[in-house]
Amino acid sequence: MATIERLKKRPDFLAAAAGRRFHTDRMTAQGRLRESEAGGLRLGLTVTKRVGHATERNRIKRRLRAVVAEVAASLPADLAARTADIVLIARRPALDAAFATLADDLRQALPAVTRPPKPGAGESAGRPRPSSRRGGRPAAPPAPPNERVGVPDGQ
């Protein structure tokens, strides 16, 4: 049975932000293929302050962790063996969305963001340009760091 490690280091989060993306109304998924180390999936959660207050952010993170655990239990072996980091950026509707809906979102997102690069060069065309109002931040990799730290504000 497959398991998914938790992502905890800040540089890993920043690296994943440069990878492939997958959007739903509930969340945005970002994926990055790791070069080195052993195989397996790792996943981190980001819930920014703009989503809601601390209580609401915590609830979203707990529900997403439960979703991850459930999805991981029934993951195909080839998908689970991919060497990739995923970051889920929660959005406001994740607070009230049905549990099954969140699970479906994740099941769709996982293969999408961890797909190995095709030999063809059509990569950038298929990638959604995040220039819309989503998050309102530039698409450049050195993004403002504070925006995507999932830590509850330390004040």
Added chain:
RNA sequence: UCAGCCGGCCGGGCGGCCGCUCCGGGGUUCGCCCCGGGGAGGAAAGUCCGGGCUCCAUGGAGAGACGGUGCCGGAUAACGUCCGGCGGGGGCGACCCCAGGGACAGUGCCACAGAGAGCAGACCGCCCCGGACUCGUCCGGGGUCAGGGUGAAAGGGUGCGGUAAGAGCGCACCGCGGACGCGGCAACGCGGACGGCAUGGCAAACCCCACCGGGAGCAAAACCGAAUAGGGGCGGCGCGCCCCUCGCGAGAGGGGCAGGCCCGCUCUCCAGGCCAGUCGCCCGGGUUGGUUGCUCGAGGCGGUCGGCGACGACCGUCCCAGAGGAAUGGCCGCCACGUCGGGGGGUGCGAGCCCUCCGGCCCUACAGAACCCGGCUUACAGGCCGGCUGAUCCA
């Protein structure tokens, strides 16, 4: 029964499946597994005060600056908190609200309006005197603040006397100040000779007075830990300037001043320490990560005693979250509560209230520990308990 005031408390429950973290015990192929137990709040929040703790400084004293507090007494480790009083204000009342020291130490401000706003003031008006003439008006000089008018505020109020008109000018009452006396630990209260009324307000204006205060914070701090450099320790040698005397000189002797740094806001003083250069030997490792700090504490609960009370003393008993991209939950079912819509029934003139059924919603409000305590402030669906006040009804 209705309206209201004060204090205290709760803030979903039960069950099923699957998880997280810490502690204790056991097992292990060292990956982990099994058993038992603990696991968010009254505000965990805002970070506004007060402490503990840690680091920075070698201790002590004084002055200044800056900041804070501000009726009195008490409680407390401390507080800007709390308790009990006082004074002022509001309410029929239970009760509630108030940054509430000093304006004869000084400086300053009091806009606009108004004649005049701080050693007051004459615009209209009133009155007296003189003059002019067209004979009831004008001009000049003077008195006056009762009236008009302005203003937040016009130098006590009302009445009588008094006067040319007036005025505490005189008198009565009220107000105000007030030596002194009495009560109270005190704030303050009560009485009050006497004073013809004087010291108008603002100190969330400067200021004065009294009291308090070093700074930064658990991302503090300590330890483990790979490399270079800075760095640290020990030991040897070495010690600035001026004057006088001796000496050809290197230098020697005596006297005086000692330079710089360390007193984490500044300055001064006392005590004390260090450095000033070079050589040799040894130690050591900024950051990432790990461990500690990290939960037994001004602790919870129960009781007795003291106190009006805040609270204190004593006895008994309990161990009660310790995460670290951050655990304390996820999903489902049932029930209760609330709310919305609809049907039926009861009651009432009626708004409405009560009972019951069906469906939907929220599936709970505010809100998530981050070193720990004491407070304050702010947010909060709904509910429970106790005491009290005012109406109304019955006896």
